[in-house]
Amino acid sequence: MNLSGALEIASCTDPGMVRSHNEDSIASDADKGLVVLADGMGGYNAGEVASGMATTVIITELQQLLEKTGPYGIDDRSGEEVAHQLLRDQIAKANTSIYQAAQSQPQYAGMGTTLVVALFYDNKMTVAHIGDSRLYRLRGDEFAQVTRDHSLLQEQIDSGVITPQQARQSQNKNLVTRALGIDPIVEAEIHDYGTQTGDIYLLCSDGLCDMVSDDEIGLALQTLSSNLKLCAQHLVQTANDNGGRDNVSVILVRVLRGYAAPRGMIRKMMTWFR
Amino acid sequence: MAKLILSMDGLVLKEINLTKERTTIGRKPHNDIQIDNLAVSGEHAVIVTILEDSFLEDLGSTNGTVVNGQPIKKHFLQNNDIIELGKYKLKYVAEASAGQGQVADFEKTMILRPGASKAAPAGSAQAIPAASPAPASSAKNFGDTAAIQGTAAQGPASKPLAATPQKAAALQLLSGPNAGKELDLTKPLTTLGKPGVQVAVITRRPQGFFITHVEGASFPVVNGKPLDAQAHSLNDHDVIDLAGVKMEFFFKT
Numbered sequence: 196m197n198l199s200g201a202l203e204i205a206s207c208t209d210p211g212m213v214r215s216h217n218e219d220s221i222a223s224d225a226d227k228g229l230v231v232l233a234d235g236m237g238g239y240n241a242g243e244v245a246s247g248m249a250t251t252v253i254i255t256e257l258q259q260l261l262e263k264t265g266p267y268g269i270d271d272r273s274g275e276e277v278a279h280q281l282l283r284d285q286i287a288k289a290n291t292s293i294y295q296a297a298q299s300q301p302q303y304a305g306m307g308t309t310l311v312v313a314l315f316y317d318n319k320m321t322v323a324h325i326g327d328s329r330l331y332r333l334r335g336d337e338f339a340q341v342t343r344d345h346s347l348l349q350e351q352i353d354s355g356v357i358t359p360q361q362a363r364q365s366q367n368k369n370l371v372t373r374a375l376g377i378d379p380i381v382e383a384e385i386h387d388y389g390t391q392t393g394d395i396y397l398l399c400s401d402g403l404c405d406m407v408s409d410d411e412i413g414l415a416l417q418t419l420s421s422n423l424k425l426c427a428q429h430l431v432q433t434a435n436d437n438g439g440r441d442n443v444s445v446i447l448v449r450v451l452r453g454y455a456a457p458r459g460m461i462r463k464m465m466t467w468f469r
Numbered sequence: 470m471a472k473l474i475l476s477m478d479g480l481v482l483k484e485i486n487l488t489k490e491r492t493t494i495g496r497k498p499h500n501d502i503q504i505d506n507l508a509v510s511g512e513h514a515v516i517v518t519i520l521e522d523s524f525l526e527d528l529g530s531t532n533g534t535v536v537n538g539q540p541i542k543k544h545f546l547q548n549n550d551i552i553e554l555g556k557y558k559l560k561y562v563a564e565a566s567a568g569q570g571q572v573a574d575f576e577k578t579m580i581l582r583p584g585a586s587k588a589a590p591a592g593s594a595q596a597i598p599a600a601s602p603a604p605a606s607s608a609k610n611f612g613d614t615a616a617i618q619g620t621a622a623q624g625p626a627s628k629p630l631a632a633t634p635q636k637a638a639a640l641q642l643l644s645g646p647n648a649g650k651e652l653d654l655t656k657p658l659t660t661l662g663k664p665g666v667q668v669a670v671i672t673r674r675p676q677g678f679f680i681t682h683v684e685g686a687s688f689p690v691v692n693g694k695p696l697d698a699q700a701h702s703l704n705d706h707d708v709i710d711l712a713g714v715k716m717e718f719f720f721k722t
Contacts, residue, residue, distance in 0.1 A: 327578065366520070370581045372580070
């Protein structure tokens with residue numbers, strides 16, 4: 196599979212103004228339509244180790260698998276969509292690696308990481324996430340959050356204990372209810388979304404959305420959409436201007452053109468003659 | 470840990486630490502905070518504490534519960550809130566570990582684990598009764614007693630600093646069809662120029678105003694000098710030349 200030219204990707208990661216380490220980790224491959232962001236946690240440098248393992252395992256394994264074939268269709272044996280299966284398997288692999296490292300090395304005990312992965316193929320994307328790292332979408336002038344955090348705060352919002360406005364004042368911001376590498380098995384939340392030419396997707400760690408309001412993030416994406424690299428830097432800078440209490444990472448993905456999967460003989464002939 | 474300071478007519482009567490997940494307030498003796506006054510109902514209100522957050526709920530009292538002058542049914546308590554019950558006042562003080570020098574640690578992401586009930590703090594099953602119908606497997610995490618792995622991160626309320634420089638600023642166009650017009654730079658981001666030809670953005674930051682090239686082959690010129698790709702700090706009365714239009718940046722007084 197090769198999507199070269201279909202996606203433009205820009206990213207930026209920064210330790211912020213308070214922390215000395217950057218425990219966030221990001222990776223992307225525009226040709227494979229793959230972006231990964233992880234926000235590690237755990238003492239000393241264990242958070243970096245966990246997030247680094249997550250992004251490395253997922254991106255390298257998927258790069259190899261996608262080299263052979265595109266993530267199209269439905270798997271015959273399990274009846275599950277191939278893209279879902281690919282993501283699920285590689286996330287499980289990353290989880291096992293982190294979990295085993297944490298069990299065997301005392302300095303890594305208790306380390307873990309949040310994760311958000313997006314795989315673009317056939318004019319859509321499959322998003323998998325665990326924890327409170329997010330994916331947002333800008334389509335036209337509508338900016339919206341796509342993923343829902345696995346966090347105490349989100350559950351309180353869902354159950355009506357607290358309103359989204361109050362949530363910004365909460366002291367319990369940093370508690371996630373799911374993370375990679377903490378337990379032997381973890382379930383990622385996986386969904387498909389259709390994409391359109393011109394969409395901009397933002398993947399970010401909580402260091403961005405805790406420091407910068409959604410409105411301000413949306414405004415930055417709209418006004419600086421013609422220069423993604425600058426937009427990514429601006430978002431990180433805004434988080435730092437507002438205090439930069441946590442590591443900040445952003446990945447921006449713009450859909451430049453359609454990238455439908457090749458289907459059937461007629462289609463192949465058409466592309467031949469074009 | 471948060472606490473309440475009970476007072477009447479400016480006289481402090483007692484301090485109550487919010488250690489329990491439910492702290493009841495009322496006239497009857499079985500309440501955690503008993504206020505023996507006829508204006509207070511038998512079971513007047515309850516404070517539910519979930520880890521670092523506390524919620525005040527009126528239990529259908531006769532005379533109601535007032536927070537900071539507003540009658541409430543349910544209220545998410547913030548530091549220094551004043552709860553009024555008749556003549557009595559309860560001040561809510563969110564005494565997070567301010568001054569413990571844990572700045573580097575606070576707001577660290579942590580996992581809330583199901584079942585690991587070694588040091589159950591406030592968040593046990595009853596604390597979040599409504600959480601049970603929450604979606605998916607994660608809701609189960611709260612059915613059991615929740616414990617936090619690692620040290621509890623506490624910190625003062627994380628209000629972002631105001632990202633506004635002290636001075637207001639504006640641009641005045643010096644040439645072109647709109648010469649003489651003024652443009653206030655009130656937004657965090659203001660774009661200038663023609664999309665597809667040349668665009669620059671002025672960002673408003675705590676340190677001041679900055680101009681950055683966004684798109685186009687040519688870069689903006691400030692005081693006769695073309696910029697590079699870096700952000701450029703703007704000074705009072707700088708003249709910007711962009712897409713053939715000259716404009717002056719100035720601070721408003």
